[in-house]
Amino acid sequence: GEDVEQSLFLSVREGDSSVINCTYTDSSSTYLYWYKQEPGAGLQLLTYIFSNMDMKQDQRLTVLLNKKDKHLSLRIADTQTGDSAIYFCAFYSSASKIIFGSGTRLSIRP
Amino acid sequence: EAGVAQSPRYKIIEKRQSVAFWCNPISGHATLYWYQQILGQGPKLLIQFQNNGVVDDSQLPKDRFSAERLKGVDSTLKIQPAKLEDSAVYLCASSFPPGLSTDTQYFGPGTRLTVL
Numbered sequence: 559g560e561d562v563e564q565s566l567f568l569s570v571r572e573g574d575s576s577v578i579n580c581t582y583t584d585s586s587s588t589y590l591y592w593y594k595q596e597p598g599a600g601l602q603l604l605t606y607i608f609s610n611m612d613m614k615q616d617q618r619l620t621v622l623l624n625k626k627d628k629h630l631s632l633r634i635a636d637t638q639t640g641d642s643a644i645y646f647c648a649f650y651s652s653a654s655k656i657i658f659g660s661g662t663r664l665s666i667r668p
Numbered sequence: 669e670a671g672v673a674q675s676p677r678y679k680i681i682e683k684r685q686s687v688a689f690w691c692n693p694i695s696g697h698a699t700l701y702w703y704q705q706i707l708g709q710g711p712k713l714l715i716q717f718q719n720n721g722v723v724d725d726s727q728l729p730k731d732r733f734s735a736e737r738l739k740g741v742d743s744t745l746k747i748q749p750a751k752l753e754d755s756a757v758y759l760c761a762s763s764f765p766p767g768l769s770t771d772t773q774y775f776g777p778g779t780r781l782t783v784l
Contacts (some may be wrong), residue, residue, distance in 0.1 A: 562710070598673070600759055600775035601711065646710055647726070655724060656773060658710030 560584055560651050562659035578635040578662045580619045580647030583639050585628060587607065587649040592632045595644045595661070604632070604645075670694065670699075674760050680685040680782045686748040689779045690751035692740065693762030701773060702735055702745050711759055717743060718765060750783045757781070 564580040574580045579655055582590070589608050593601040607614045607621045607630075620633040630649075644661040651657050681687050693700050696761040698719050703711035714733065716724040719740040728735070732751070737743040747754055758779050761773040 572740060576715075589772075593775075598777075598780075600674075600777045603772055603774070614697070622745055648710075653724075657718065658712075660710045 560657045562647050562649065562657055564582055564645075564647050564659040566660070567663050567665070569667060570637050572637060572639060572666050572668055574637055576632075576637045576641065576664055576665065578632045578634075578645050578647075580630050580659050580662075582630065582647070582649045582657070582659075584630050584651045584657070585625070588651045590612075590621075590630050591648040591650075591656070591657075592619075593646040593647065593648060595596075597643075601646060604652045611643060622657040629661070634664075637664075637666055642666050672774055673761055674779055675777035676776065676779055678780050678782075680784065681750055681771040682728065682784050683748040683752055687719075687750055687781060688744050688746045688761075689694075689758050690730070691743045691745070691760030691782075693743075693760070694774055695763035696764075696773070698765050699763045700737055700743050702743070703761065705757045705759055705778070707756070714745070745755060747781075750781075752783050754763055755781055755783045 562582045576639045590591045591606045592604045594604045596602050618635045644663050646661045647659040648656050690748045701716045702714045703712045714728045715735045720737050735745045757778040759778045760776045763773045
């Protein structure tokens with residue numbers, strides 16, 4: 559079935575880069591997304607990538623897509639305390655709905 | 669531009685009681701979604717509307733959950749009667765119709781439901 563897998567936790571030092579990885583199942587997905595969820599809030603779209611791209615950069619964020627391996631990653635440069643949140647990988651499936659992973663909780667240590 | 673509005677933000681009820689949640693999508697978004705997010709998990713789609721018609725309700729527990737979007741704008745989600753396992757955050761999202769733009773969904777802040 560349709561699925562997204564992500565590691566549950568990531569801890570990085572403030573100022574370092576964070577890399578959050580996910581794998582997905584639907585090779586025909588058109589868009590892949592990264593959403594951020596802060597405590598008590600809804601999901602906020604961080605960035606997306608179209609499936610015919612392999613990289614997208616947006617300020618501190620870099621998204622890498624390896625379509626052959628169905629692997630998506632999000633790199634956050636110069637990680638700050640405000641980046642502490644849960645990050646969800648998601649893809650737009652062939653069934654015309656977005657499938658979300660379980661989220662990676664990013665914590666920042668001083 | 670105003671975002672997706674939801675109310676209430678929090679609700680505590682006892683099992684077997686009823687509860688309703690309200691959502692107002694972003695103006696111009698024809699597609700509206702209700703998700704259930706259980707603690708520690710990603711959102712799970714319950715129902716998708718296109719204007720006032722249901723596109724997908726395959727994961728909606730229809731024996732106790734119902735949703736409507738009568739005029740194609742606001743939507744309500746109801747649970748009757750609630751069970752302990754319904755404790756979750758209920759998220760509403762809206763988007764342009766599938767195939768237009770980037771199929772991006774915009775989420776409201778959610779309603780946190782606790783069933784005792």
